[in-house]
Amino acid sequence: MTAPPSIPLAQLRLSVAPMMDWTDTQCRVFHRALAPNARLYTEMVHANAVIHGDRARLLAMDPVEHPVALQLGGSEPELLAQAARIGAEYGFDEVNLNCGCPSDRVQAGRFGACLMREPALVAESVAAMVAACPVPVTVKCRLGVDDDQHYEVFLAFIEQVAAAGCGMFVVHARNAWLKGLSPKENREVPPLRYDWAYRLKRDRPDLQVIVNGGIATLEDATEHLRHSDGAMLGRAAYHDPYLLHRLDVAWFGGELRSRADLLRGLRPYVEEQLARGVYLKHITRHLLGLFHGERGGRAFRQVLSEGAHKPGADWSLIERALALTETRADAA
Ligand SMILES: Cc1cc2nc3c(=O)[nH]c(=O)nc-3n(C[C@H](O)[C@H](O)[C@H](O)COP(=O)(O)O)c2cc1C
DSSP states (O other), rough: OOOOOOOOOTTTTTTEOOOOTTTTTHHHHHHHHOOOOOOEEEEEEEHHHHHHHHHHHHHHHOOOOOOOEEEEOOOOHHHHHHHHHHHHHHHEEEEEEEOOOOOHHHTTTTTTGGGGGGGGHHHHHHHOOOOOOOOOEEEOOOOOOTTTOOOOHHHHHHHHOOOOOOOOEEEEEBOOOOOOOOOOOTTTOOOOHHHHHHHHHHHHHHHHEEESSSSHHHHHHHHHHSSSSEEEESSSHHHTTHHHHHHHHHHHHHOOOOOHHHHTHHHHHHHHHHHHOOOOOHHHTTTTTTTTTSSTTTHHHHHHHTTTSSSSSSSHHHHHHHHHHHHHHOOO
């Protein structure tokens, strides 16, 4: 068997987590503008939806997004293989299998985090996906489910899946509790144990290991890089997207640009989207956190939230919101 393709290490240092309802193509284009070197992930799409659904919508992607990964949900090797092949044909640079989502809907479908208990099925799925598509097949997982407390069980899961052709693991470094917690609570309540991810990297230096979960500052992210191949940020990247820009500049170099300058760089994209019939609100909802913690940030958010859904809303609304951040900052 030839070795499965691997991902250049520089592309792994910084990534933005897959987030359902959030990391759609408009969001990813915005994140790309802030962080030219980040790896981006789609929302999870079920393999069945890729095969039978509205692909043009589900797999919508702009060429500026590269490198960008498609995250799949599912647990049927044949379907996952077919969906992975389609994803690669659509131009995605990686196909990632979700083994971390704890929602009831996902549990009923026997995929997501409950797959942590089925390493053989995950390995079979990964092997089928690797055989079906030319891009790297990766896995995003938890440390375990419910009361799993043994690192050896986690390691055994990883080793079985790695043997099937997965060379990169995103480790959301906490367990998923499948009973009694909402998905939101499952991102907050089970304790973080970064040491397991670090230990995995030490035990299997041949594997690419990305740390995810609770990373909220440049300092935290930089510390994770000392022990792993990369840091994946979810909520912090979404709510405070300028952090992505600061990380990108700190790790890859370049000039720190202002928030307004970065946003104005998106004007041609926004106008092209509007001309294609996309509503402004579908773009601006991802921009609301850009001035997080800054003077005028609340006014920026308010102007966009209140105006973007109105008929005819266009770029001028964004300029109006930006003007408030500029005057308020000047007035300080
Ligand atoms: C709104 C939302 C949607 C999410 N959807 C997905 C998803 O589709 N697939 C997935 O693997 N994880 C999903 N997650 C989990 C994130 O990818 C990430 O693992 C988690 O938020 C922990 O990282 P953070 O603390 O940096 O946010 C989602 C998280 C949020 C907040």
